[in-house]
Structure formats: structure tokens, C-alpha cells
Amino acid sequence: MTNLPILSIVCYVPLLGALILLFVPKDRPAFIRTFATGVALLDFLLSIPLWFAFDRGAAGTANFQFRESFAWIESIGARYEFGIDGIALLLVLLTTLLGVLAFLSSWTAIATREKEYYVFLLLLQTGMLGVFMAMDFFLFYVFWEVMLVPMYFLIGIWGGPRKLYAAIKFFLYTLVGSVLMLLGILALYFYNAGGLLGWPGLGNALSFSILQFHEIGSRIPPDLQVWIFLALFVGFAIKVPMFPFHTWLPDAHVEAPTAGSVILAGVLLKMGTYGFVRFSLPILPEATKQLLPWMAGLSIIGILYGAMVAMAQKDMKKLVAYSSVSHLGFVMLGLFALNGPGLNGAVLQMINHGLSTGALFLLVGVIYERRHTRMIADYGGLSGVMPVYATLFLIITMSSIGLPTLNGFIGEFTILVGAFNRVWWWAVLAALGIVLGAAYMLWMYQRVFFGPLTHQENQELKDLNWREIAYLAPIVLLCFWIGLYPRPFFQILAEPVQYVVSKVGG
Incomplete structure (x- = not known):
């Protein structure tokens, strides 16, 4: 695989699939569904060899593997450069896996403009993979x-009653963050070369190389670091989303189609946390340490606020959406612990959240297709008529809560160890979020699945079919694998986490 541009292949297979779909007649929906799902499955299968070929022991910059580098826009020093370390590898695999499951879940959920829908999903896949590989x-x-563009259309065309409001809000929030992030990137770019606004530059050739920025990070003046950090922070924090930049998320989740919610929660939010671990921490170590109390404070507020607002929700999808604010607060707290356990737990929890919350949105989508309501009060006693569905929902609920033997426990426990090592009361406050998380998840489960079957419409509900089991089973298996034997994941993360810790000097 050394000479094969495997990352480019994995990245652009969905794009090629989208281009082919453009020439397929609209009146062949069955073929369009099958072909698009086949493309997503092929992409996942192509990404699996990365797991086996990855060298776990490569230290420092050598941990960035499967490198591809070509001249691109030479006048500004931009290069076409791909490569992944252990952190990016896990996120690439998560993206390709959830892609397949999202496509499968759309077969009966989407009945209008199917061709355009699958084209946008495939384009979204390429965009997300490129973010983790660049x-x-x-x-x-x-x-x-x-x-940003395909996600806007997925929400705006195939979303719920308030889809346009949600799509525009998502677009504007992300765009504002992106503009500020671009200013931060340009500040790094110019300081690395000739200088910036009175700060004499380092005199290097024009370059956007991330590894070069990692090298010069400690030489950037602390006051300039703070300004660049804040510019990048807004872009990444909106995507995470951190409190108080989270208000676009519940609207986007509630209005998005099921597959859109799965991709949004499972992968898009991780682009924000990935931005912090790839750029903010290693490139801007002094600013990170100066702003550490603020970052930890916002993370803890996010954990507790997200959990408390989730407890007040009557809509299942909105409850899961606010749970994401709480769970991603945990991830951010782990990142800003600036030590090995915290960062290990944070990255693993990114994967855990993608699996557990992605599965929760799939499960809510299953029942919504049958009853066309997501209100908790419209259910009750479903365990009697849908036992398989109730069992899988229980496993994923326990995974989200952080029950030992399931994936959520490993991530949250490791984050708490890292936070305790940094400032002990951070861990104490964060642990309250776990208690609140158990409260709102069990509250929802009890009201949906236990008690009498009071609604006539629920008595005729059919249990999961084979297609639905097929896209839920892989997530359940992964939840148990990570919960029972997380060692392979920590082995992959050991060197890249050590690299980030050495750069930030935690």
C-alpha cells in the first residue's frame, strides 16, 4: 500500500459515485438506492485495510502515514497533502461505517427526489473524509x-416542518465560524513567512503545511497565539458545539432526516473536536495554557447544561440532540486536561459518541417511520410489541449512559482520570453529568417501553425487519468490543496522543 494513493481513493470513491448517479434516470429509485449504498459499502471496505496496515509504533511526525504530497497552487504555497495518524484513522473508519448505515436507513425514509438526496449524501461523505485526511x-x-453545502440541502429539502429555518441557521452559524477560522489560518500563514501586523515573521517559504505549523508553534509570541487561538476557537467551537455556541444543533437535529442526524451527530460534530486536537493544542501551546480555565469552564457548563435541558425534553430526537451537547462537553474537558489519559479518553469518546448517538438517532428514526411522531407521551409499553427493538434500544441507552462493559464507560472513565490529574474538582463536576445522563436516558426509556399500551396505534406496530437489524447490529457489536477490549484502540492512539501532549507541554 506504500505506492497506492489509498487515502485519495477512499476520499473520492463517494464523489465518483455521486457523479455517476447524476446520469441515472430519476425514475429508477430502487437502482439509485442500491447503487448509492453499494458505493458507501465499497468505501467502507476500502478503508478497512488502513486499520491493519497502520504502524502503531511510529512516533512523532512518522505517525502520519499513507502520505500523499503533490504541488497544487504553488503561487500561495498550498499543496495537495494527505496523511492520517491514529486519531484521524479512527475518525475515517467511523465516517465510512456510519455512511453505510445512514444509506441503509434511508431506503424507506426518503420517498421524494431520491436521486438528489443520495448525491448530496455521497458528496458529504467526500467532504468529511477530506477534513480528516488533509x-x-x-x-x-x-x-x-x-x-457545508450538501448538509444544508439535506436539512433544507428533506427535513421536517421547520427545515428552512434549521438549514439557514446551521449554514449561517457554520459560515461565521469558518470566516473567523480562515482569519486564524491566514495569521499563521503570514507569521510563518514575512510577518503579521507588526510581528516580525519567521522568514520561511509560503506554506500551509500543518506539520510545519506544529514545528513553529512554540516560537509564535504568546499574545499573537491568543488571538489566533480565539479565531480558530470560534470556528471549531460552533461545530462541536460548545456552550454557548450550541443553539443551532437542536434545530438541525430535529428537522434533519434520520440519515442527516446520524451523520451530523456521528461525524460532523467530531470535525470540531478534531480541529482542537489537530491544530489549536499543538500549534498554540501558550494560548491553550493561558485560556485553559475558560475552556474547562465552558466544557463543564456544557456537560451540566446539556444534561439538564435534555431532562426537560418531550421529543425523543431533541432529547438525544441535547445529550450530544453534554457528551461533547466531556470530550472537550478531556482534550483540555492536556495529559495522556484525558486526550486518550477524549478521542475514544469521540468514536463512542458517534456510535451511540448515531444509533440512537437510527432507533428514533425507526419508530418515527412507523408512527410519525417522536413525542415520548405518544408511546408506552412498546417492549411488549417490539421486543427486539426494545432490547437494542436498551443496549444503546446503557452505552450512552456509560455502563461498564459498554464503550461509553471506557471513554468517560479515562476522561475523568485525566481531568482529576489536572484539577480534581473538574472531575467531580463532570461526574454529575454522568448521573444526570443516566436520569434522562432511563426516564425516556421507561416511558417509551414500559407501562401499559395506552395508544391503540402502538398495538399494531411491527418489530425490526432484517434491514433495520443489519444497520443496527454493527454498532451494538462495536459498543461491546470497545467496552470489553479497548486495548487495540488505545494502542492506535498512544503515539499520536503522546505527540500532541509533547507539543502542548501539558
Whole structure:
């Protein structure tokens, strides 16, 4: 695989599939569904060898593997440069896996303009993969922006009653963050070369190389670091989303089609946390340490606020959406612990959240297709008529809560260890979020699945079919694998986490 541009192949297979779909007649929906799902499955299968070929022991910059580098826009120093370390590898695999499951879940959920729907989903896949693979900041920004357009249309065309409001809110929030992020990128770019606003530059050739920015990070004046950090922070924090930049998320989740919610929660939010671990921490170490109390404070507020607002929800999808604010607060707290356990737990929890919350949105989508309501009060006693569905929902609920033997426990426990090592009361406050998380998830489960079957419409509900089991089973298996044997994941993360910790000097 050394000479094969495997990352480019994995990245652009969905794009090629989307281009082919453009020439397929609209009146062949069955073929369009099958072909698009086949493309997503092929992309997932092509990404699996990355797991086996990845060298776990490569330290420092050598941990960025499967490198591809070509001249691109030479006049500004931008290069086409791909490469992944252990952190990006896990996120690439998560993206390709959830892609397949999102496509499968759409077969009966989408009945209008199917061709355009699957084209946008495939384009979104390429955009997300490019974000995790890019090793040139300019290329990263291009993929970051490309991803925005298909998501806007997925929410705006196939969403719920308030789809236009949600789509425009999502677009504007992300765009504002992107503009500020671009200013931060340009500040790094010019300081690395000739200088910036009175700060004498380092005199290097024009370059957007992420690894070069990693090298010069400690030489950037602390006051300039703070300004650049804040510019990048807004772009990444909106995407995470961190409190108080989270208000676009519940609207986008509630109005998006099921597949859109799965991709949004499972992958798009991780682009924000990935931005912090790839750029903010290693490139701007002094600013990170100066702003550490504020970052930890916002993370803890996010954990508790998201959990408390989730407890007040009557709509299942909105409850899961606010749970994401709480869970991503945990991830951010782990990142800003600035130590090995915290960062290990944070990255693993990114994957855990993608699996558990992605599965919750799939499960809510299953029942919504049958009853066309997401209100908790419209259910009750479903375990009697849908036992398989109730069992899978229980497993994923326990995974989201952080029950030992399931994936959520490993991530949250490791984050708490890292937070405790940094400031002990951070961990105490964050642990309250776990208690609240158990409260709102069990509250929802009890009211939906236990008690009498009071609604006539629920008595005729059919249990999961084979297609639905097929796209839920892989997530359940992964939840148990990570919960029972997380060692392979921590092995992959050991060197890249050590690299980030050494750069930030935690």
C-alpha cells in the first residue's frame, strides 16, 4: 500500500459515485438506492485495510502515514497533502461505517427526489473524509467548506416542518465560524513567512503545511497565539458545539432526516473536536495554557447544561440532540486536561459518541417511520410489541449512559482520570453529568417501553425487519468490543496522543 494513493481513493470513491448517479434516470429509485449504498459499502471496505496496515509504533511526525504530497497552487504555497495518524484513522473508519448505515436507513425514509438526496449524501461523505485526511491547512479549509453545502440541502429539502429555518441557521452559524477560522489560518500563514501586523515573521517559504505549523508553534509570541487561538476557537467551537455556541444543533437535529442526524451527530460534530486536537493544542501551546480555565469552564457548563435541558425534553430526537451537547462537553474537558489519559479518553469518546448517538438517532428514526411522531407521551409499553427493538434500544441507552462493559464507560472513565490529574474538582463536576445522563436516558426509556399500551396505534406496530437489524447490529457489536477490549484502540492512539501532549507541554 506504500505506492497506492489509498487515502485519495477512499476520499473520492463517494464523489465518483455521486457523479455517476447524476446520469441515472430519476425514475429508477430502487437502482439509485442500491447503487448509492453499494458505493458507501465499497468505501467502507476500502478503508478497512488502513486499520491493519497502520504502524502503531511510529512516533512523532512518522505517525502520519499513507502520505500523499503533490504541488497544487504553488503561487500561495498550498499543496495537495494527505496523511492520517491514529486519531484521524479512527475518525475515517467511523465516517465510512456510519455512511453505510445512514444509506441503509434511508431506503424507506426518503420517498421524494431520491436521486438528489443520495448525491448530496455521497458528496458529504467526500467532504468529511477530506477534513480528516488533509495535512495542508488550505486543503483542510476547502473540505471544511465543501461539507457545508450538501448538509444544508439535506436539512433544507428533506427535513421536517421547520427545515428552512434549521438549514439557514446551521449554514449561517457554520459560515461565521469558518470566516473567523480562515482569519486564524491566514495569521499563521503570514507569521510563518514575512510577518503579521507588526510581528516580525519567521522568514520561511509560503506554506500551509500543518506539520510545519506544529514545528513553529512554540516560537509564535504568546499574545499573537491568543488571538489566533480565539479565531480558530470560534470556528471549531460552533461545530462541536460548545456552550454557548450550541443553539443551532437542536434545530438541525430535529428537522434533519434520520440519515442527516446520524451523520451530523456521528461525524460532523467530531470535525470540531478534531480541529482542537489537530491544530489549536499543538500549534498554540501558550494560548491553550493561558485560556485553559475558560475552556474547562465552558466544557463543564456544557456537560451540566446539556444534561439538564435534555431532562426537560418531550421529543425523543431533541432529547438525544441535547445529550450530544453534554457528551461533547466531556470530550472537550478531556482534550483540555492536556495529559495522556484525558486526550486518550477524549478521542475514544469521540468514536463512542458517534456510535451511540448515531444509533440512537437510527432507533428514533425507526419508530418515527412507523408512527410519525417522536413525542415520548405518544408511546408506552412498546417492549411488549417490539421486543427486539426494545432490547437494542436498551443496549444503546446503557452505552450512552456509560455502563461498564459498554464503550461509553471506557471513554468517560479515562476522561475523568485525566481531568482529576489536572484539577480534581473538574472531575467531580463532570461526574454529575454522568448521573444526570443516566436520569434522562432511563426516564425516556421507561416511558417509551414500559407501562401499559395506552395508544391503540402502538398495538399494531411491527418489530425490526432484517434491514433495520443489519444497520443496527454493527454498532451494538462495536459498543461491546470497545467496552470489553479497548486495548487495540488505545494502542492506535498512544503515539499520536503522546505527540500532541509533547507539543502542548501539558
